[in-house]
Amino acid sequence: MKSSNTRKMIYKEYATFIFLFVIVLYFSVFAGGFLTVSNVMNVLRQVSIIGICSVGMMMVILTGGIDLSAGSIIGVTGTLTAYLVVKMDMNLYLAVMIGILTAAFIGIINGIFVTIISVPPLITTLATMTGCRGICYIITGGISIFGFPKNFAVLGQGYLWIIPIPVICMIIFYLIGYILLTKRPYGTYLYSIGGNAEAARLCGINVNRTLIITYLLSGLFAGIAGIVLLSRVNTGPATLGSGYEMDIITSVVLGGVSVSGGEGKLKGVICGVLIMGILSNGLLIMGISEYYQMVVKCFVLLLAVGMDKNVGKVRRKKQKA
């Protein structure tokens, strides 16, 4: 009994890595120019926005919750900052600060509704997602904002040696995530609340406070990602970040984080993010259109989670009636 449990745990840990390895191998062979330095940097830069958000999303999902508003928070932060800089001529750094604080504030609102007002996370963040997207349209009036100062583009388009700055940001956030999850009590609290919130409360953990902080962080990280994205595309459309939450959640779940909470490792999430990015990139190089990519990603997610749930299950022989 025990050894099959261990086997199952080993599969869970390494399934994602194996899958990553397999698709890297596949595309190295079948997609010309896949394994070049410039393409690798390309992939990494493509996933950096999702990557930064995936840290916050992972923490939320660990507690058994979800944050559907991530994409819309990217939008609000981006469009608000854009508006302040371009239309109100505000100092760049001040505008960025205000944008990020707004993102954190939306996160806190999510947290309060989930904990104190007891609205389920799915509903709360669904509402915030719609509301914030509406705010993006209000801020922009439906017209993309453009005309940023030259130095702003450095963040999203610049390089440190050969590494794009957004990738550096992503790496920094993964480090922050690693520290929070493994080196601070906060991480253990997340796994506890996700495993059994009532038992966690009976151990003296302030569950509400921890959850509010988690949603705050998810919002905050999305906000920062929004600034990086804004700088990369150099325009602030109302649709900034639209739909990103689906890719973020898919990456996190692909990485082995259980949607019921209490289970999952950061290195798995990093894998999940990379897999999503590599799939898009590889398929694109092979000339497969974006529409097919969406279908492929759907299969990948089902396959990965399906394997995760079913590997290690004892096969029951069907008895003839």
Place this chain on the structure above:
Amino acid sequence: MGECILKMEHITQQFPGVLALDNVDFELKKGEIHALVGENGAGKSTLMKILTGVNKPNSGKITMNGIAYGQLDIEKSKKLGINMIYQELNLIPQLKIYENIFLGKEPVKNGRINKKEMRIRAGEMIESLGIQMNVEDKITDLTMAYKQMVEIARALLDDPKILIMDEPTGPLTSEEVSVLFRTMRVLKKRGVSIIYISHRLEEIFEVCDICTVFRDGKHIKTVAVDQTDTDELIRLMVGRSLENQYPPRLRSPENAKNILEVKHLTNHKIRDISFVLKEGEILGIGGLVGAGRTETLRAIFGCDPCQGTFCKYGREIRIHSPEDAIKEGIVLATEDRKGQGLLLNLSVSDNIVLPVIKKLKKRLFIDRSSIAKQVQSYIEKLNIKTPSQKQTVSLLSGGNQQKVIVSRWLLAKASIILFDEPTRGIDVGAKFEIYTLMNELKDSGKSIIMVSSDMPELMGMSDRIIVMSEGRITGELTCPEEFSQEDILKKASVS
């Protein structure tokens, strides 16, 4: 008693690394109440899993109704009339009692579920068990004892030939246990055979006809209940004789101060609860299920809001949350270990340090080496059987899980430990270890409040007993030599 209806012969079950059943035989007669006893890991549950078709044995045969089977599956087992009532109940909390009883077997009339028939038959079922329940109530509103009754009613619906009961009396008190036994005798008259798994030996002598002892996966002995006694059974189960079931009671220190004073505790389940707890004593709380004992402990621990005051060593303290209670050194080992006590997805180490992990830091980060050392010392001190600190705690046995919880609270420097049913679901050998542990805690100056539905345990371990009934304290017994079951029951039944 009638003829043999079930014969299990030479049953062997091998799991990776452990031989769970070693060439075991088991026979059951019609209308017989057959006890199956043994320590945790002895093989009782494994044998039952084979009988209910959940597991397939490696070898052996099962003969029923004259037909021999090499293995059973769940469907076939049910068809043969084998039905099991599990320790962990399989009820849907949001549904009503009658809906749960008929779950999966709803009577259909004209293509629609016949709720009228369901209600009537459910009512009859409950009545035949001798209890009062409104079949329209939802399961979430019931206490453990009544949930169990629903589970039994549900099993009876299949008109079983063999009913397997796994530790059914855990959450029941003496009153309810009598009702259960009455029902079992009714079933016996109807010709139903019952396999009764329990750690409570006194119950076996009360209601069972015959008893089989397992140890380490082997069938040790089958003996008629009236031809044996507790000592022999324990000796057969454990392989050695236990002098007493309870360690000798240590005398509480003279002139002990009042470490805790509870005054006028009131919430919607309890009323005007006031008592004191002396340093270094074990205060037992007795009473029937529903009397408010668990609610009292939860109020003291800050789980549930309440009115009233608390004083520690005469100084008033505020407890509004478990966090507050833990800061004052008051901790709770819950009745439902798996549901409320343990984080089943975390390791032994995480479970032990969780309440105090924020204090175990070196500079900014968690001090893993210090944690490892401290956890290891508790594993050794309390003799917790686990392959490693990192082992997921759900894989430990009940007794070891309880020790993990005690370690947790010792690490948190608790001075007042509230135990709610400390040995529920724990086998004889491990129980003694827990009792010895409680005595050691007492000896080192800790104070314990213990809620127990196990009368012998309550009387064997407490220095003083307060009795509750319907949310109030109805009596106090201060002299251990004069503790009596009748006295406690009388006070527990006052309305």
